[in-house]
Amino acid sequence: SNGLDAMKTLSGKLKELPISFVRALSYTIQMVVKHGDSQVSLEVLDVMVRHLFQVLQFQDHEVDKSAIWALANISYKVDTEKFIHDLGILPLVFNHLNDDDDQLLKSALTVLANTAVGDNARKQSVIDLGTLEILPGIMEEKAKNSEVIKRCCGLLSSVMAGTEDQLQYVINNGFLPKIVKVMQTGHSDCQKQCCLALYFLVRWGTKAQILSLLTEKPMPALPAVLTHANHECIYHALRMIYKLLSTVNGIQLDTLKEEAEESGVVGHLKILKENTNEKVQNLASKIVSEYFAENDNEVVNVGCEKKDPMRRR
Structure with a gap:
């Protein structure tokens, strides 16, 4: 309780503090998430996310790296995608999809993918940021980085579990050949995500959408x-x-x-x-x-x- 109160107080005074202090706070939250109790309540996680939202306003690389790593790990916990989405933090996360730092990129992809696991409105929010327009470039540039590719494919599978329109958006952006290729030649974790993505396509897609997969010759994969x-x-x-x-x-x-x-x-x-x-x-x-x-x-x-x-x- 005292820790939460202190965090709430600090969040309101961050602009008065030196950047070194903000970095220390961001890193502290990262360590709490990493080593803390796995049964942390949603109330505590909500306060942490609000604090992370505040520190991300500083647009400092060290702060962002710690904050988005913490946010990525929080996003794996049940029901956290709702307040991550509703707080409006996703645009700040999205900005790091062009980051040269692979760890920061992986964390940003994780937050977006886990948010898209939620309802269709949250999937649409991830799409509306322009995520699917940036993803092809990431998949091409980071083709040999299985950890990044796994997260890209995980994000796609999350979106492809959505509406027919959301599925069609994935198809229109040319992702099917990429998914089939990774399923055939990628790391086993990436193959698993790609298989899940195509499973969602044939399960939730229209007949025309299912037939579009056949043009990519999936059988050899x-x-x-x-x-x-x-x-x-x-x-x-x-x-x-x-x-x-x-x-x-x-x-x-x-x-x-x-x-x-x-x-x-x-x-x-x-x-x-x-x-x-x-x-x-x-x-x-x-x-x-x-x-x-x-x-x-x-x-x-x-x-x-x-x-x-x-x-x-």
């Missing part, structure tokens, strides 16, 4: 997530495959089934029929029986027919 260590990720991939197959018909269905064969997806589906996870096992069996029953007894092939001789194995 799917073996990477069908062999993922996380069962939930595998299940999302299976849900995606089933929805894609059930959305198309005729020549489109034949083409998609052929791509599934050539990319090794069918081979992985047969293996997953014996998976220890019941949900995975049942859905893999369902896909094989409904769409690939004619070759269910063939020898399992989990590799692509066309192999790149230059690719290191």
